[in-house]
Amino acid sequence: PLVSMTEMLNTAKEQKYAVGQFNLNNLEFTQAILQAAEEEKSPVILGVSEGAARYMGGFKLVVAMVKELMDEYGVTVPVAIHLDHGSSFESCAKAIHAGFTSVMIDGSHHPLEENIALTKKVVELAHFHGVSVEAELGRIGGQEDDLIVDDADAMYAIPSECDQLVRETGVDCFAPALGSVHGPYKGEPNLGFDRMKEVMELTGVPLVLHGGTGIPTKDIEKAISLGTAKINVNTENQIASAKAVRETLAAKPEEYDPRKYLGPARDAIKETVKGKMREFGSSGKA
Numbered sequence: 001p002l003v004s005m006t007e008m009l010n011t012a013k014e015q016k017y018a019v020g021q022f023n024l025n026n027l028e029f030t031q032a033i034l035q036a037a038e039e040e041k042s043p044v045i046l047g048v049s050e051g052a053a054r055y056m057g058g059f060k061l062v063v064a065m066v067k068e069l070m071d072e073y074g075v076t077v078p079v080a081i082h083l084d085h086g087s088s089f090e091s092c093a094k095a096i097h098a099g100f101t102s103v104m105i106d107g108s109h110h111p112l113e114e115n116i117a118l119t120k121k122v123v124e125l126a127h128f129h130g131v132s133v134e135a136e137l138g139r140i141g142g143q144e145d146d147l148i149v150d151d152a153d154a155m156y157a158i159p160s161e162c163d164q165l166v167r168e169t170g171v172d173c174f175a176p177a178l179g180s181v182h183g184p185y186k187g188e189p190n191l192g193f194d195r196m197k198e199v200m201e202l203t204g205v206p207l208v209l210h211g212g213t214g215i216p217t218k219d220i221e222k223a224i225s226l227g228t229a230k231i232n233v234n235t236e237n238q239i240a241s242a243k244a245v246r247e248t249l250a251a252k253p254e255e256y257d258p259r260k261y262l263g264p265a266r267d268a269i270k271e272t273v274k275g276k277m278r279e280f281g282s283s284g285k286a
């Protein structure tokens with residue numbers, strides 16, 4: 001069924017595993033991720049950035065596509081459709097009214113008080129509709145769609161501010177930027193685990209780890225032990241899918257039927273997602 005993230009993440013936090021947020025880029029990503037979740041018996045969060053929604057034909061189309069595929073596949077595991085890095089109240093409202101079951105309001109580039117006011121407004125509307133909300137503090141480096149943060153501007157979240165934001169807004173889960181990066185890492189990631197522990201103890205809500213691509217398993221495990229219950233992955237699936245397309249077209253340069261190269265891409269995404277679900281410990285939990 002289509003559900004919000006609230007129960008999924010509270011259970012995951014309690015039982016010490018993480019639910020993966022896998023981003024949608026097109027039909028094949030959506031198919032692959034839903035099939036992987038059903039086969040792994042894992043809860044799943046479908047992340048949709050504003051740019052990806054635009055590419056696919058808008059929020060309503062995404063909701064319709066997901067609902068039809070869930071029906072077609074007879075999906076029984078809990079699925080959330082989540083707006084990733086929502087940039088404004090209007091964008092979150094639009095996603096909620098289109099049928100999204102969860103939204104992220106990313107006010108991390110605003111001063112704390114403004115971030116809190118904006119997030120609070122989104123929480124009011126979202127909770128009225130039974131929709132869950134994720135907020136962010138600090139700045140995650142790298143690039144995702146329209147969102148570009150220079151290395152110099154990347155910033156670790158401050159625990160006392162995290163506590164204040166969570167307390168004053170009533171968000172359901174929270175993403176403190178603690179050194180993770182969107183896209184591939186240059187070298188080993190340097191995650192701020194001390195602060196993560198502090199933020200977990202102060203806020204009590206399930207924590208979210210963005211930039212899940214390229215984080216070593218030992219760091220994933222440590223993050224989960226410190227209250228991380230949601231891990232976002234996009235680039236890793238994009239890389240797997242692009243590799244499959246390249247290999248297929250290199251082996252058969254005359255091929256032109258998209259099904260012949262996007263089919264293998266879909267298989268590659270599905271295998272990647274299944275691997276992540278096992279690594280995050282969410283397999284078999286639905």
Ligand code: G3H
Nearest residue numbers: 183210211213232234235
């Ligand atoms: O919000 C989405 C992500 O944080 C994905 O990050 O592309 O580095 O896996 P990634």
Ligand code: ZN
Nearest residue numbers: 182210211232
């Ligand atoms: Zn992110």
